Amino acid sequence: MTDPQSPVDPPNNAPSSRPKASERRRARVLAMQALYHRHYSSSAINQIEAEFMTDQDMSQVDTAYFRDLLRGVATKQGDLDEVLEPYLDRPIGEVDPVELAIVRLGAYELKERIDVPYRVVINEGIELAKRFGGTEGHKFVNSILDRLSRRLRLAETRPR
Secondary structure (H helix, E strand, O other), X not given: OOOOOXXXXXXXXXXXOOOOHHHHHHHHHHHHHHHHHHHHOOOOHHHHHHHHHHXXXXXXXXXXXXXXXXXXXXXXXXXXXXXXXXXXXXXXXXXXXXXXHHHHHHHHHHHHOOOOOHHHHHHHHHHHHHHXXXXXXXXXXXXXXXXXXXXXXXXXXXXX
């Protein structure tokens, strides 16, 4: 006999333990903006994080993911740049700061967040570049993340 106080399926309005795609998307947008801000700022990453957490509306954001992306990219920036450099058509210092923030974010997700499908990482990067980057920035981001995904996610990208 089933206990009426412990339903087998949670009600439709029960909070899901899985974050919504829209909340993750907003986390990526804010993380990219924070990384761009960091490019021009001498502020510590925890100070930038605190500013964003205070100044931005975080009610519809996966804040844990935002923090992971921001801290992860900042902490592993040297490693990420090494992984990205073979795929760049110019020195990393010459890459547009918006596009650099986007490809670093994508590289971090491809390398460290294997729970996120590589196609999602690429698509989200392209959408960020279309929204915030230069006219052709999305093509640059697509090219870098597509080739990088084949290296970092070989099993996932291999044709079946």
